[in-house]
Amino acid sequence: MQVCHSIAEIKAEINRHFLTQSIGFVPTMGALHDGHLSLIQSAKQENGLTVCSIFVNPTQFNNAEDLLKYPRTVEKDLEMLSQAGCDIVFLPSEGEMYPAPLSLSIHFGHLETILEGAHRIGHFKGVGVVVAKLLNIVKPTHTYFGQKDLQQFLIIKQLVSQLNFETKLRCCPIVREKDGLAMSSRNIRLSEKERQIAPKIYEALLLAYAKIKSGESLKNAQNAAITLLNDFGVFEVEYLEIVNADDLSPANTTNLAICTAVTLGSIRLIDNILINL
Numbered sequence: 001m002q003v004c005h006s007i008a009e010i011k012a013e014i015n016r017h018f019l020t021q022s023i024g025f026v027p028t029m030g031a032l033h034d035g036h037l038s039l040i041q042s043a044k045q046e047n048g049l050t051v052c053s054i055f056v057n058p059t060q061f062n063n064a065e066d067l068l069k070y071p072r073t074v075e076k077d078l079e080m081l082s083q084a085g086c087d088i089v090f091l092p093s094e095g096e097m098y099p100a101p102l103s104l105s106i107h108f109g110h111l112e113t114i115l116e117g118a119h120r121i122g123h124f125k126g127v128g129v130v131v132a133k134l135l136n137i138v139k140p141t142h143t144y145f146g147q148k149d150l151q152q153f154l155i156i157k158q159l160v161s162q163l164n165f166e167t168k169l170r171c172c173p174i175v176r177e178k179d180g181l182a183m184s185s186r187n188i189r190l191s192e193k194e195r196q197i198a199p200k201i202y203e204a205l206l207l208a209y210a211k212i213k214s215g216e217s218l219k220n221a222q223n224a225a226i227t228l229l230n231d232f233g234v235f236e237v238e239y240l241e242i243v244n245a246d247d248l249s250p251a252n253t254t255n256l257a258i259c260t261a262v263t264l265g266s267i268r269l270i271d272n273i274l275i276n277l
């Protein structure tokens with residue numbers, strides 16, 4: 001596995017393979033877990049060459065403490081990627097990615113004003129810029145994201161379509177711990193007690209899902225899920241919304257997503273499930 005720190009290095013490395021192989025790309029911020037490895041596996045299945053980037057992107061954090069505390073486990077990440085059969089890792093410094101302060105901004109319209117966008121102001125602008133940079137550097141034929149960040153995936157779909165990036169996007173299923181908790185780099189920051197109760201988030205989504213499937217109104221389903229979480233007295237529910245899965249607008253189709261963000265202690269966790277009526 002080749003580890004490249006500079007843009008020049010990774011471009012040269014990719015150019016050596018580009019004419020003969022399709023390139024599967026998995027952008028990450030490190031602190032890798034089995035969810036990321038499932039993306040690597042999907043990339044490997046579909047492409048001749050698999051590239052992963054690890055870069056904790058400062059422009060997508062709207063909270064300085066969150067950026068500071070974001071887990072960084074590079075040695076372990078490289079070991080996991082090597083074991084998983086990743087071919088090239090791009091591990092740039094902040095100076096390499098942002099040699100000068102950013103003077104442009106990307107707008108994502110309605111999609112950046114709701115759910116995550118409403119609670120993490122500027123987050124998707126940062127994601128949009130860094131993903132655009134990474135796509136320009138790596139020029140992948142296929143790029144892989146996790147469904148856990150459903151809104152991020154839809155933002156990137158918009159970016160790729162409107163700026164004509166030549167990559168096919170793949171949204172891969174959420175990988176869960178045995179007890180249902182969605183895998184996340186943030187889970188390692190949960191205390192033992194918080195970790196024990198965290199699977200209730202998925203339980204709440206499943207409760208809403210079951211209620212919708214049994215014909216109850218979306219409002220009842222939403223209220224029941226929020227009540228389940230509130231009754232524990234430890235979750236702060238930022239939002240738990242039932243929305244159209246394709247653009248996260250208010251639910252009025254048969255293809256829905258139940259999306260939530262909750263804070264547990266000082267850790268913010270997101271999760272979602274898709275539901276077809």
Ligand code: PAF
Pocket residue numbers: 027028029055057060127130131149152
């Ligand atoms: O999902 C992530 O890990 C990040 O938001 C991404 C897509 C790598 C951009 O920094």
